[in-house]
Amino acid sequence: MTEEINKEELKQKILEHLAKKPWQVRDLAKVLRVKKKELDKIVQELIAEGKAAYWSSGSTTYVTTKEKLEEMEKKRSGT
Amino acid sequence: MPVVDGVELPETPLLDELEKGPWPSFVKEIKKTAIEQEKAMKAGKKIKLPGAAKGLLKVLELAYKDKRTHWKHGGIVSVIGYGGGVIGRYCDLEDQIPEVWHFHTIRINMPAGWFYTTKALRTICDVWEKWGSGLTNFHGSTGDIILLGTRTEYLQPCANALAYADQLYGGVPFDIGGSGSDLRTPSACMGPALCEFACYDTLKACYEFTMRYQNELHRPMWPYKFKIKCSGCPNDCVAAKARSDFAIIGTWKDEIQIDQEAVREYAKVIDIEEHVVKKCPTKAISWDGKELKINNRECIRCMHCINVLPKALKPGKERGATILIGGKAPFVDGAIIGWVAVPFIPENELIEKCCEMLEAIWEWWDEEGKFRERVGELIWRKGMDEFLKVINQKADVRMVYAPRNNPFIFWRELNE
Ligand code: HEM
Ligand code: HEM
Ligand code: SF4
Ligand code: SF4
Numbered sequence: 181m182t183e184e185i186n187k188e189e190l191k192q193k194i195l196e197h198l199a200k201k202p203w204q205v206r207d208l209a210k211v212l213r214v215k216k217k218e219l220d221k222i223v224q225e226l227i228a229e230g231k232a233a234y235w236s237s238g239s240t241t242y243v244t245t246k247e248k249l250e251e252m253e254k255k256r257s258g259t
Numbered sequence: 260m261p262v263v264d265g266v267e268l269p270e271t272p273l274l275d276e277l278e279k280g281p282w283p284s285f286v287k288e289i290k291k292t293a294i295e296q297e298k299a300m301k302a303g304k305k306i307k308l309p310g311a312a313k314g315l316l317k318v319l320e321l322a323y324k325d326k327r328t329h330w331k332h333g334g335i336v337s338v339i340g341y342g343g344g345v346i347g348r349y350c351d352l353e354d355q356i357p358e359v360w361h362f363h364t365i366r367i368n369m370p371a372g373w374f375y376t377t378k379a380l381r382t383i384c385d386v387w388e389k390w391g392s393g394l395t396n397f398h399g400s401t402g403d404i405i406l407l408g409t410r411t412e413y414l415q416p417c418a419n420a421l422a423y424a425d426q427l428y429g430g431v432p433f434d435i436g437g438s439g440s441d442l443r444t445p446s447a448c449m450g451p452a453l454c455e456f457a458c459y460d461t462l463k464a465c466y467e468f469t470m471r472y473q474n475e476l477h478r479p480m481w482p483y484k485f486k487i488k489c490s491g492c493p494n495d496c497v498a499a500k501a502r503s504d505f506a507i508i509g510t511w512k513d514e515i516q517i518d519q520e521a522v523r524e525y526a527k528v529i530d531i532e533e534h535v536v537k538k539c540p541t542k543a544i545s546w547d548g549k550e551l552k553i554n555n556r557e558c559i560r561c562m563h564c565i566n567v568l569p570k571a572l573k574p575g576k577e578r579g580a581t582i583l584i585g586g587k588a589p590f591v592d593g594a595i596i597g598w599v600a601v602p603f604i605p606e607n608e609l610i611e612k613c614c615e616m617l618e619a620i621w622e623w624w625d626e627e628g629k630f631r632e633r634v635g636e637l638i639w640r641k642g643m644d645e646f647l648k649v650i651n652q653k654a655d656v657r658m659v660y661a662p663r664n665n666p667f668i669f670w671r672e673l674n675e
Contacts, residue, residue, distance in 0.1 A: 236439040239439065
């Protein structure tokens with residue numbers, strides 16, 4: 181039970197961080213003091229829930245929020 | 260405006276220069292696509308990006324005229340469940356040339372060894388004619404099929420059309436390949452399917468890695484990219500040693516097989532002394548006009564003699580592969596050749612041993628690697644001895660840092 185709550189809290193925290201800038205999971209793991217493997221899983225869940233998304237330069241991948249992605253996408257495409 | 264086959268093409272005096280000369284020209288190909296696209300449209304085919312190839316000609320012409328690129332870098336990956344495979348690109352001439360404002364690239368996982376049926380090729384072309392520019396690149400530097408140029412909103416429908424091609428219209432389904440910080444689409448030479456030098460089944464290995472590591476291929480989670488390439492022999496036709504973090508190079512342990520009769524046949528048309536004996540880098544060969552002898556202890560498996568006398572010489576019978584680690588081809592520093600990680604794995608153990616090793620390497624690299632640090636750079640930073648512990652290998656004199664160098668394992672000690 182407590183684990184579930186912690187996870188929801190963690191998800192919330194992750195989204196707050198993602199809303200600021202695109203992150204590499206490893207860096208975010210350091211900031212949030214969680215294991216990278218654990219964070220990998222949670223990030224996958226957030227992506228599956230449609231709350232987070234990948235952003236790629238072609239050679240490197242970052243994770244960001246859905247909103248941030250749309251915003252960046254707009255900026256990128258120049259509208 | 261020049262008119263070809265009833266299709267008007269934009270004026271492109273600068274690009275036209277690149278059509279001159281006897282070699283193939285991408286300008287010619289883009290023009291052809293522009294013409295085909297318009298014909299298909301007139302024939303009533305559904306096409307989502309009309310004029311994309313024409314638009315590309317306009318952008319390129321303008322780029323030459325303005326002496327600057329009109330492309331922008333970076334972008335989205337919006338195929339559900341995938342974190343790679345799409346390279347987002349935009350043009351900064353939205354108002355002038357809206358046809359190519361979005362020009363995203365999709366990497367499609369090619370079949371091992373690049374063998375296709377015409378039906379499979381037709382599937383890809385039909386899907387791309389509808390959902391993209393119609394321009395393809397068989398194949399890109401990673402080995403993938405490259406579909407050049409589509410809009411963000413068509414990425415998902417295009418991926419679906421390819422993934423469910425069999426159910427949707429009896430085509431051959433294809434999956435998206437790798438890009439970003441993930442396992443890149445594994446690639447292999449055509450190996451035993453076409454080539455008698457193959458020392459292991461490169462196609463099978465490539466297929467196994469692809470199927471087993473779908474998660475690693477599609478959901479990027481590593482510090483940077485990771486490439487696996489399989490070459491059947493030291494000729495290394497996929498340039499695995501310089502272009503992949505994990506290169507599997509076929510080799511043999513025993514003696515080069517010699518058919519003396521066939522050597523004597525060759526001797527009638529080739530100067531064996533000049534073109535074989537003298538060219539052996541370790542002077543391992545002798546020829547008395549009747550019999551060719553090879554001192555296999557000296558042979559470094561360079562393939563030269565076998566390549567020159569393919570009918571007479573063959574790799575030995577005890578076959579397998581050498582694993583090289585850490586190769587990469589960055590723009591600025593130039594190619595870095597992989598280092599020997601395992602000198603020899605017999606063919607029948609090869610795939611399993613590689614998988615064990617790959618999983619151990621990924622775990623270590625994922626823990627220890629810095630942002631955008633390839634596994635070779637991590638070994639560089641941490642030392643070969645630590646890496647050997649990760650893959651559970653003993654140091655070996657063949658693990659040299661570079662040719663004609665001391666064995667790698669001493670290199671770090673020397674520096675300390
Ligand atoms: C300074 C500008 C650029 C740099 C430094 C650059 C760098 C790269 C790199 C490093 C890769 C390999 C990625 C990988 O697989 O790890 C790549 C691939 C690619 N890039 Fe770029 N790129 C640039 C501009 C562009 C532009 C403007 C476009 C298109 C409008 C583009 C289209 C592509 C395509 C289609 C590929 C895949 C090619 C293949 O797999 O064979 N790039 N680029
Ligand atoms: C004057 C213009 C161009 C020059 C000089 C040029 C040159 C090259 C060269 C030297 C390569 C490396 C080939 C190799 O060794 O594998 C390459 C690869 C590539 N080019 Fe171009 N290119 C030009 C225009 C274009 C355009 C307009 C496109 C796309 C519409 C394009 C797409 C690609 C792609 C996708 C690759 C990777 C293919 C591969 O690695 O096999 N190029 N180009
Ligand atoms: S790498 Fe060797 S086995 Fe593979 S195609 Fe080339 S020559 Fe043949
Ligand atoms: S493979 Fe190369 S090193 Fe070995 S005998 Fe032939 S030429 Fe010499």
